[in-house]
């Protein structure tokens with residue numbers, strides 16, 4: 001398999017964490033590419049009309065996207081316990097929390113260009129709306145941190161861990177830990193896992 005990949009993409013990190021957890025990293029060739037919403041990459045577009053990372057090319061030449069679909073594929077083909085419960089409330093919780101983790105990533109990635117502008121040039125209304133949603137998501141996660149900590153590692157923990165790690169990578173000025181001790185403690189454990197250590201973000205092009 002070939003994965004269009006970047007050390008800067010948190011969605012790539014999410015699927016690579018799953019690949020490490022499921023012991024299939026050796027069967028993935030990573031190809032580093034640069035993508036930007038305003039600069040479509042022809043190599044990526046040839047396989048994914050949305051121009052997004054991650055995009056996975058299977059051995060038969062067909063493509064898989066987006067990150068959740070790729071992560072579920074890795075979970076299916078990898079070894080060890082499944083990362084998504086088969087049914088019932090446990091499955092619903094993991095699916096919703098996975099959507100929350102990936103949703104926080106969508107929010108942080110779409111906020112980045114504005115957040116990086118000089119303060120005087122920033123759109124205050126947009127900034128306040130993004131900050132409000134980010135804080136609300138973190139508050140939900142703080143409330144659910146004890147539940148996360150009580151479970152074996154799963155798909156939701158991979159996505160939420162990737163989201164918090166990306167917050168630290170790109171939004172170091174937001175002290176999200178300050179009022180969220182349970183989430184902080186849970187994240188310390190997740191960030192120390194070999195799968196997270198092996199996939200650290202780097203500003204590498």
Ligand SMILES: N[C@@H](CCC(=O)N[C@@H](CS)C(=O)NCC(=O)O)C(=O)O
Nearest residue numbers: 009011035036037051052053066067
């Ligand atoms: N919903 C997608 C989002 C992926 C995404 O936005 N990736 C960014 C890189 S971090 C990207 O490829 N941006 C290029 C573009 O929007 O054209 C997923 O979960 O995979």
